Amino acid sequence: MRALTGTIQSYDAPSTPEIARRVGLPAEEIVRFDGNTSPQALPSTRAEALTEELGRIHTYPHGGYPELERAIASYAGVAPENVVLGAGADDLILLLTRSFASPGDTVAIANDPTYPMFPISVWVAGAAVGDDDPVLTVCCCPNNPIGELGELPCARPLVVDEAYFEYFGATAADLIDDDLIVIRTFSKAFGLAGARVGYALAGRDAAAELNKRQHPAPLSTLSAALALAGLAAPPDVTPILEERERMRQRLRELGLEPRESHANFLYVPVDDPQAEYDRLLQHGLAVRPVRGGIRITIRTQQDDDRLLQALA
Ligand code: PMP
DSSP, rough: OOSSSSOOOOOOOHHHHHHHHHHHHOOOOOEEEOOOOOOSSTTTGGGGGGGHHHEEEEEEEEOOHHHHHHHHHHHHHHHHGGEESSSSSHHHHHHHHHHHHHOOEEEEEESSSSHHHHHHHHHHHTTTTOOHHHHSEEEESTTTOOOOOOOOOOOOOEEEOOOOOOHOOSSGGGGGGGGGEEEEEETTOOOOOGOOEEEEOHHHHHHHHHHHHHHHHOOOOHHHHHHHHHHHHHOOOHHHHHHHHHHHHHHHHOOOOOOOSSEEEEEEOOHHHHHHHHHHHHHTOOOOOEEEEEEEOOHHHHHHHHHHHHHO
């Protein structure tokens, strides 16, 4: 096997049963604030949405997913020819990086800290992370783990990860004909993290080149059906945004300094992120320890109040 160019550590988190076992609590009492997912599925996520696809589950989705591509194009204000599908945004990050970068190349990552999958995808491609004449530049907007917007780099080709697009509303998708590629996901606002559906928006030529490099059936047809049902009734993120601002205020009242966020999570600086993570885990509350702080996914008021109590 080709050696990795960086040190890769999984950024995955332990399973809920594993956390429950570790802290000696029933699994039902564990609340996850560590995945930046929705606290519940959308009303459109029902078994009925799967019936038709189950009837042909023994076949491949020959010809791709034209209905889903059309629905995404209409949602994103582009043409179906601008859409590239993948098994979650992670699949597209990997596809894009390996499509642009070869061993020996450099890829620039604009934000720091940012989403760990960016450097991982560069190292898997055999390339290096750096700013010296990059073949590709990647940025995340709003950025994970802090939630800030930042300025879009002028560099091209540029990938803009908009996994949290729905919570902010602004997009770089109007620049896809200017050598810019947007990545989005159904894992966050659409509540389909387990289904693994993501997409990229790119200029027609770039999208065609990327589709050539993607394998023929990257999505489960069941996942595609759930994404299609979600697009028929897109989510209203207002309750999450209101809850985020309530949480931010409450955290401030506890003497903490949560940073402004444009996504469905808050970054709270703490002295010892790992110790704070361990302490909260003892209460059955799983947050994400990140550099210099903890990242808290916004959930329901009831769940969030449990976290506030533990933090107090
Ligand atoms: N990009 C960012 C910035 C993310 O935070 C995440 C999820 N943690 C992803 C991509 C991956 O999303 P998906 O579930 O679609 O692979």
